[in-house]
Amino acid sequence: MATSWTPPIALCLAAGLAACGDTPTGPAEVTLPVRSVLMHFANSGENQVWNTDRTSAGALSSGSAGLVPIGTHPSERIVALLDGSVIVLASLDRPGELDTIIAPAPSSHTLASFSDAGDLVAIAAYAPVPALLVYDRANRRMDTLSLGGAAPVLPPVFAPDGERLVLFSLNDLSMFATIVPRTGAVSATTVRLQFSRVVNRPVFGWPRWIGTGIRMAFVRLAGDGPDTLLVGTVFPDEPDLPMEEAYRTLLTPADDPAVALDFGSPSSYALTADGTGIVLGLVPVGGTSQHAVYYAGAGVDRPLPIVDRAGQFPVFPLFIRE
Numbered sequence: 001m002a003t004s005w006t007p008p009i010a011l012c013l014a015a016g017l018a019a020c021g022d023t024p025t026g027p028a029e030v031t032l033p034v035r036s037v038l039m040h041f042a043n044s045g046e047n048q049v050w051n052t053d054r055t056s057a058g059a060l061s062s063g064s065a066g067l068v069p070i071g072t073h074p075s076e077r078i079v080a081l082l083d084g085s086v087i088v089l090a091s092l093d094r095p096g097e098l099d100t101i102i103a104p105a106p107s108s109h110t111l112a113s114f115s116d117a118g119d120l121v122a123i124a125a126y127a128p129v130p131a132l133l134v135y136d137r138a139n140r141r142m143d144t145l146s147l148g149g150a151a152p153v154l155p156p157v158f159a160p161d162g163e164r165l166v167l168f169s170l171n172d173l174s175m176f177a178t179i180v181p182r183t184g185a186v187s188a189t190t191v192r193l194q195f196s197r198v199v200n201r202p203v204f205g206w207p208r209w210i211g212t213g214i215r216m217a218f219v220r221l222a223g224d225g226p227d228t229l230l231v232g233t234v235f236p237d238e239p240d241l242p243m244e245e246a247y248r249t250l251l252t253p254a255d256d257p258a259v260a261l262d263f264g265s266p267s268s269y270a271l272t273a274d275g276t277g278i279v280l281g282l283v284p285v286g287g288t289s290q291h292a293v294y295y296a297g298a299g300v301d302r303p304l305p306i307v308d309r310a311g312q313f314p315v316f317p318l319f320i321r322e
Contacts (some may be wrong), residue, residue, distance in 0.1 A: 001193055003069070004140050005081055015209075018019065018162065019035045019166025024303055026277045028295070029155060030298070030299035030300050031112070032052065032277060032295065032297050032300065032304070033052075033277075033322075034051055034052050034053045035051070035052045035074075035272070035277065035279075035295075035319055035321060036049050036050070036051050036052070036057055036068055036319070036320050036321035036322075037049065037050050037051070037279050037293065037295070037306060037313040037317050037319055038060060038072060038079060038317070038318050038319075038320040039069075039293055039307065039315065039316060039317040039318070040068055040069055040282070040314065040315050040316050041312060041313060041315075042266070042313040042315050043311070043312065043313040044105055044293075044315075045065050045066040045232070046058065046065055047059065047060040047061075047064045047065070047067065047069055047079075047081075048314075048322055049078070049321075050306050050307055051227070051294070051306075051308040052279075052295045052304070052306055054305065054306055054307075059093070059282050060079070060090065060092075061090060061095035061096045063090075063095075063096045063097075063098055064081060064090055064098075067081040067082060067083045067088070067090075068081060068082045068315075068316065069081050069316050069318055070082050070087070070111045070112045070116070070123075070316070070317040071111055071112030071113055071114060071121070071155065071163045071206065071318070072232045072270075072319060073114035073117065073118040074129075074272075074273065074319045074320055074321055074322045075273065075322070076091075076114075077091060077092040077119035077320065077321065078090070078091050078092075078114070078118060078322070079091075079092075079320060080101075080112040080114075080121055081098075082105065083098070083100075084105060084277050085103070085104045085105055085196065086100050086103040086105055087101055087102040087105045087112065087123070088100050088102075089101055089137075089219070090313065091123070092321075094321065098281045101121060101135045101137070101142075102123070102133065102142070103134060104127035106123070106126065106127060106129075106131075106133070107112070107127050107128055107131075108125070108126040108127040108243055109122040109124060109125045109126060109133075109201070109212075110123050110152055110154065110155045110156065111123070111154075111155040111206065111268075112124075112155060112309050113155040113156050113157060113158060113206065114158070115158040115162040116158065116160050116161075116162065116273075117162060117163070118137075119121060119136065119137050119138050119293055120123065120134055120135065120136060120137065120158065120162055121134070121135045121137065121191060122134045122135070122155075122156040122158065122165055123156070124147060124150075124152040124156055124167060125157070127268050131144050131146070131147065132144070132145040132146065132147055132156060132165065132167070132180055133145075133147065134165070134182060143182065143201055145170060145180055145182070146164075146180070146188060147178070147188075148167070148178045148179075148180050148187070148190065149166060149178065149190065150167040150168075150169045150176070150178035150180075150188075150190065150191070151167060151169045152167040152169060153169060153202075153213065154167075154168045154202075154205070154206075154207060154216075155207075156180075157205055157207050157208065157209050157214055158209060159209055160188050160189070160209055160211075162182070163181065163182050163183070164181050164182065164256060165178065165179075165180045165182070165264070166177055166178065166179055166180070166209070166214060166236050167180065167191075168202075168207070170202070171290060171309070172197070173196075174192050174193070175188070175192075175193045175195070175196055175202060176190055176191065176192050176193065176198060177191050177193055177234070177235075177236040178190040178216075179191075179236055187203075191236060191239035191241060192244065193234045193235075193236070193239055194233075194234075194239060194240055194241060194242045195234065195242060195243035196306050199220060200218040200219075200220065200232070200243065201218055201220070201221070201261050202216060202217070202218055202219050203218065203219050203229075203267070203268075203269060204268050204269075205217055205269035205271075206261070206268070206269070206270045206271065206318070207266040207271070207304070208273070208275055210273075210274065210275045212234075212235060212237065212238075213233040213234055213235040213236070213237075213244070214233065214234050214235075214236065215231060215233045215246060215271055215275040216231070216232065216233075216234065216271075217229060217230070217231050217269045217278065218230045218231075218232060218243075218272075219263060221249070226250050226252040226260050226261070227250075227251045227260070228249070228250055229248060229249050229250075229251055229278075229280070229296070229303075230245060230247075230248045230296075231245075231246045231247050231248065231271070231275070231278060232246055233246060233275075246275065246298065247276075247297070247298040247299065247300075248300060249273075249296045249300050249301060249303055250301060250302050251282070251303070252303075253287075253303055253304075253305055253308070253313050254292065254300075254303060254305070255304075255305055256284075256287065257284065257302070258286060258314060259284045259286045259287040259305065260284075260285040260286060261280075261282040261283065261284060261285070261294070262282060262283045263282060263283070263286050264282075264283040266281065266315045266316075267280075267281050267282050267283060267290060267291070267315075268280075268281050268315070268316055268317070269281070270316045270317060271319075272319055272322055273322060276297050277295070277296070277297040277298075277319075277322075278293070278295075278296050278297060278299045279293065279295055279306070279317045279318070279319060280293065280294045280295075280296065280303060280306070280317070281293050281314065281315050281316060281317045282294060282303075284308060287308065287318045288309075288310040289310050289312060289313075290313055291310055291312075291313050291315060292305060292306075292307060292308035292309075292312075292314065293305075293306045293308070293314045293317045294306060296307075
């Protein structure tokens with residue numbers, strides 16, 4: 001059983017300061033649709049698919065063992081994986097086939113994101129050269145764009161039409177969004193988003209641009225009792241608008257209220273395409289496992305366990321079928 005693990009991606013956000021007495025909202029019982037989640041088991045190196053009803057759907061493919069998933073497109077059933085010094089794509093429809101898209105991979109980079117259509121894949125590179133890398137799957141072409149002065153702390157986020165990407169940066173008090181056009185003469189622009197980092201602490205994972213804004217996850221620490229996960233929307237095109245709350249869930253498992261859930265260095269989240277569901281990789285403080293995967297969504301009071309077993313270490317959970 002692994003005793004510690006550091007993810008290969010250069011930067012993770014930790015949940016931080018502040019006390020808040022928030023409690024979850026929504027109906028007491030909500031039935032979420034059964035979805036499939038890909039996760040990397042750091043103790044064995046396997047990539048396995050589990051359904052949100054806690055049933056196993058098997059390994060991703062024999063050729064993916066030891067590779068780390070860094071992004072998915074559930075509708076296309078495609079996953080981006082870090083394979084040592086290269087980034088590859090794998091498909092659930094063609095198990096065992098790996099398509100190299102970035103070789104060599106930057107020595108330090110963010111997680112990967114897909115455009116809504118699934119035709120574009122992006123990462124932000126920190127080193128050796130800071131840049132926004134966008135791979136066009138149809139034309140097998142790599143575009144190298146400027147980061148526009150941003151120091152990204154999350155994966156790039158595609159606009160719904162795929163023509164722009166957003167990079168998120170932080171300082172001690174604020175979060176900033178840098179909007180990078182893919183084509184044309186318009187340069188990147190940076191805006192400060194209207195919410196307090198002291199109250200809403202952004203956490204590491206995969207935000208999604210849904211409608212007119214970007215949905216992402218925050219944590220609010222409680223002075224007494226479990227913390228609260230808040231899912232909300234920020235608006236890079238209208239930065240003066242405040243963050244709009246979508247839903248929240250108390251960070252203690254539905255099957256064990258005595259356990260507190262925390263964000264550690266390998267913890268992350270991913271959202272469904274419509275943003276109404278979220279999968280979480282978290283540390284169960286006081287539980288038997290070191291790291292576990294949970295499922296939540298709008299109206300869910302407390303996260304539902306998917307994989308929470310001693311001896312397992314599942315990380316980077318991502319929706320692969322919705």
